[in-house]
Amino acid sequence: MGIEIEVDHQRCTEPEKCGRCLKVCSPQVFALHPAEEDVTNPSRWMVDPVWVSFCIQCNRCVEECPEHAITIT
Amino acid sequence: MCKWCKKHGAGGKWYLNAKNYTDELAREIGAEEYLTVLWKNFERIYVQRHFGISAKGLKYKLQLPIIGKFLKWYTEYKIHREKNLNAKDGDGHFGQVIPLEEAKLILGLAGENEGGIVRVKCVCRKMNRNIDEYNCLAFGVLAEVASRIPRYIPETGVEKLDYDQALTFVEEMNARGRVHTVWFEPVPFIGGLCSCDYPSCTGLRMRRDFDLNVVYKAEYVAMVEYDLCVGCKTCVTRCQFGALNFSDSMGKAYISQERCFGCGLCKDVCPEGAITLVPREELPGLKGEY
Numbered sequence: 001m002g003i004e005i006e007v008d009h010q011r012c013t014e015p016e017k018c019g020r021c022l023k024v025c026s027p028q029v030f031a032l033h034p035a036e037e038d039v040t041n042p043s044r045w046m047v048d049p050v051w052v053s054f055c056i057q058c059n060r061c062v063e064e065c066p067e068h069a070i071t072i073t
Numbered sequence: 074m075c076k077w078c079k080k081h082g083a084g085g086k087w088y089l090n091a092k093n094y095t096d097e098l099a100r101e102i103g104a105e106e107y108l109t110v111l112w113k114n115f116e117r118i119y120v121q122r123h124f125g126i127s128a129k130g131l132k133y134k135l136q137l138p139i140i141g142k143f144l145k146w147y148t149e150y151k152i153h154r155e156k157n158l159n160a161k162d163g164d165g166h167f168g169q170v171i172p173l174e175e176a177k178l179i180l181g182l183a184g185e186n187e188g189g190i191v192r193v194k195c196v197c198r199k200m201n202r203n204i205d206e207y208n209c210l211a212f213g214v215l216a217e218v219a220s221r222i223p224r225y226i227p228e229t230g231v232e233k234l235d236y237d238q239a240l241t242f243v244e245e246m247n248a249r250g251r252v253h254t255v256w257f258e259p260v261p262f263i264g265g266l267c268s269c270d271y272p273s274c275t276g277l278r279m280r281r282d283f284d285l286n287v288v289y290k291a292e293y294v295a296m297v298e299y300d301l302c303v304g305c306k307t308c309v310t311r312c313q314f315g316a317l318n319f320s321d322s323m324g325k326a327y328i329s330q331e332r333c334f335g336c337g338l339c340k341d342v343c344p345e346g347a348i349t350l351v352p353r354e355e356l357p358g359l360k361g362e363y
Contacts, residue, residue: 015203016203019202019203022201022202022203023202023203027272028201028202028273028278031116031119031120031200031201032116032199032200032201032203033116033117033119033120033200034116034117036117039113039114039117040113040222040223041223048120050119050120051131051278051282052130053130053131053132053133054132054282
């Protein structure tokens with residue numbers, strides 16, 4: 001445990017168009033998912049860390065995110 | 074023969090039992106309602122809760138001495154149960170790896186239903202890597218349900234295939250190195266045939282990284298005939314399961330039968346025909362190891 005990854009959804013607004021974190025993450029920690037209240041709306045996607053225990057803290061997602069929305073602590 | 078063959082195989086393998094593909098069975102177990110909820114919520118399953126339990130720190134949780142054991146038992150109970158299913162959690166949705174030959178047999182069985190065969194863009198790949206790619210074949214009721222979900226509307230996410238097109242599709246996927254998997258959704262109705270790779274396929278990730286039986290190993294294991302293997306290394310890029318490597322000291326391919334999932338991808342490219350698939354049940358040391 002110990003690792004906390006946070007995605008600031010105020011900054012990350014168009015993850016489906018961007019998707020940098022999903023592609024640069026070697027252990028594939030992140031997942032793209034629709035918003036809970038609107039699951040069938042294909043335009044409302046969000047990114048969240050799911051497989052946090054695989055994170056190796058390489059910080060590539062932090063560096064790659066154009067909106068600086070990811071923090072790892 | 075695996076547990077599910079005994080239960081739903083009518084004396085054979087579960088995925089070769091024609092009854093498991095029928096619209097009648099789907100109606101009987103309410104597959105349409107189940108699939109509508111499951112496919113609408115697919116990408117959310119792992120975000121909030123994994124089969125009822127948060128996936129965050131799952132590895133750590135499963136390693137806890139007593140709680141971990143209970144958690145594994147409970148998760149597997151949820152995955153495999155056949156009644157009172159919570160479609161939002163993906164209860165009753167699990168599958169098995171199969172070789173190409175059996176994937177082809179499945180297309181023959183599945184194409185006879187009203188919904189026919191459609192190919193859909195893979196939810197796992199969308200979720201895990203934001204890749205829009207046709208990867209999965211859906212049958213019967215699922216073919217109809219998928220076509221109604223906004224994300225898979227015909228012009229963007231669903232494409233109808235006839236038998237020959239579906240056959241070409243699985244062959245192409247095999248050539249590209251994808252593992253064929255067949256899925257209960259929900260058990261015992263068979264809704265799909267996917268072309269998976271690790272770790273983009275969430276099922277394979279759950280199995281390999283957490284040892285949760287979301288995907289079972291195939292009814293076969295691959296074995297190298299050492300007299301025939303010339304050490305050309307053609308097969309070494311094909312294994313998704315870390316079961317095959319080139320043994321430099323022997324100058325031949327080496328397969329760990331303990332790790333092998335029996336997908337047959339290595340066998341399909343061997344120019345010498347040196348790799349064979351042996352039924353798991355014929356090997357006493359592997360019997361029941363799925």
